[in-house]
Amino acid sequence: MTAETGTPAAEPAASAVQAPPAKGPLPRTGIGPARPRGRQDWSSWPSYDSAVLGFRNFWYPVAWASQVARAPLGVTVCGERVVLARGKDGRVRGLHDRCPHRGVPLSLGKQEFPGTVSCPYHGWTFDLEGGRLCAVITDGPDSPVCGKVTVRSYPVEERLGLVWVWIGDPDPAPIDQQLPEELTAGDPFTLGGRIDIRGGNWRFACENGYDEGHAKYLHRTSLWRTFKTMPTWNLTHIEKHGRWIYRVQDEVHWEADFPGLGTWTNYRWWKKKPPKETFNIGNTGKAKRIDPVIAKHAFPGFASLSLPGVLRIVYPTFIHYEFYVPVNTDSHRYVGAMVNFGTGWRVAEFIAKYLGGIRWLFHGQFSGQDKWMVDVTDAPPERLYRPDVSLTTWRKLCVDSGALPQPLDVVDQKA
Ligand code: FES
Numbered sequence: 498m499t500a501e502t503g504t505p506a507a508e509p510a511a512s513a514v515q516a517p518p519a520k521g522p523l524p525r526t527g528i529g530p531a532r533p534r535g536r537q538d539w540s541s542w543p544s545y546d547s548a549v550l551g552f553r554n555f556w557y558p559v560a561w562a563s564q565v566a567r568a569p570l571g572v573t574v575c576g577e578r579v580v581l582a583r584g585k586d587g588r589v590r591g592l593h594d595r596c597p598h599r600g601v602p603l604s605l606g607k608q609e610f611p612g613t614v615s616c617p618y619h620g621w622t623f624d625l626e627g628g629r630l631c632a633v634i635t636d637g638p639d640s641p642v643c644g645k646v647t648v649r650s651y652p653v654e655e656r657l658g659l660v661w662v663w664i665g666d667p668d669p670a671p672i673d674q675q676l677p678e679e680l681t682a683g684d685p686f687t688l689g690g691r692i693d694i695r696g697g698n699w700r701f702a703c704e705n706g707y708d709e710g711h712a713k714y715l716h717r718t719s720l721w722r723t724f725k726t727m728p729t730w731n732l733t734h735i736e737k738h739g740r741w742i743y744r745v746q747d748e749v750h751w752e753a754d755f756p757g758l759g760t761w762t763n764y765r766w767w768k769k770k771p772p773k774e775t776f777n778i779g780n781t782g783k784a785k786r787i788d789p790v791i792a793k794h795a796f797p798g799f800a801s802l803s804l805p806g807v808l809r810i811v812y813p814t815f816i817h818y819e820f821y822v823p824v825n826t827d828s829h830r831y832v833g834a835m836v837n838f839g840t841g842w843r844v845a846e847f848i849a850k851y852l853g854g855i856r857w858l859f860h861g862q863f864s865g866q867d868k869w870m871v872d873v874t875d876a877p878p879e880r881l882y883r884p885d886v887s888l889t890t891w892r893k894l895c896v897d898s899g900a901l902p903q904p905l906d907v908v909d910q911k912a
């Protein structure tokens with residue numbers, strides 16, 4: 498982690514004589530501070546600026562369903578600590594991961610009785626369904642505190658092989674309204690993915706995922722792109738369709754002459770020759786075959802983004818998703834998933850390809866380059882450039898949606 502937090506550097510001692518504030522434009526040369534250029538803060542997008550811990554009233558994926566069993570599992574999402582465990586009926590339940598007795602995490606405990614979680618310290622035992630204190634092992638069956646204490650419970654759903662937790666008001670919205678529509682339309686699919694806790698605020702991860710500019714340059718050295726040329730630069734505009742914003746490529750340039758410097762291209766003799774036409778599926782060229790389910794959705798652009806931080810990258814035969822789940826102020830949960838809509842023998846083909854290569858090359862090394870950049874990003878202040886219309890449109894989408902930022906003090910809430 499490189500984010501610098503804590504005590505600011507000591508200020509220099511104030512001088513006895515202070516110069517009056519400068520009027521008019523500051524000189525560009527000479528002694529004295531230059532006027533700061535670029536954006537000094539994110540006040541143009543107030544709710545986004547405040548959403549350090551994400552937005553409330555959304556579902557967030559926190560673990561693979563296969564990772565959650567009877568044994569309690571603790572996760573932090575949007576600054577809230579949640580303990581997950583499977584109840585008697587096999588369904589996953591979520592409770593606030595803090596024992597009201599003395600504040601020990603319930604996730605360190607166990608299920609002494611089916612459908613409950615017992616704190617490891619004094620054995621306060623909570624019903625997984627609803628969070629009521631139903632027994633206190635060290636105070637006998639007639640413990641008077643039973644029934645008088647309840648820990649907060651969280652709505653939990655299982656979808657796409659993932660466990661999702663609702664962070665927000667008590668009544669959750671239907672989760673299917675939030676999932677990518679192509680995954681709830683009834684077409685069968687196979688999904689492979691990985692989950693990592695990564696450094697950097699969730700907004701840096703989200704902006705990186707949707708960033709028009711970086712992939713061609715940062716990822717040009719990735720093994721995933723060994724045989725495919727990445728463009729040099731694109732002209733792009735953003736379109737909003739429903740709850741998604743799409744990057745739409747108007748021009749794709751495979752090389753460029755930089756005056757006085759020379760030519761730059763990512764093309765090498767061993768790489769596939771770039772196509773002549775502009776395309777909007779995938780980022781390395783036109784495909785011979787587009788999966789019929791993907792074709793049916795006629796995505797206007799190959800990269801799209803929706804709240805609360807869901808990235809969708811459409812390739813000809815698969816779709817890659819990234820869910821950026823706030824953990825704390827300076828870390829997030831990266832949930833990367835690749836979906837293939839093939840049936841029959843194509844299922845086995847996809848699983849073999851995923852486990853044999855994609856998982857390591859794409860969700861590993863390629864995505865690791867993003868992980869590196871997200872961890873070292875430090876903005877604002879920032880000086881944006883033309884491709885950053887992708888970032889500013891996303892920030893505006895968040896503000897226009899009216900989404901409520903998660904309050905920062907939730908981290909300290911003890912209830
Ligand atoms: S702290 Fe949990 S039972 Fe005492």
Ligand SMILES: [Fe+2]
Nearest residue numbers: 705712716867
């Ligand atoms: Fe990237």
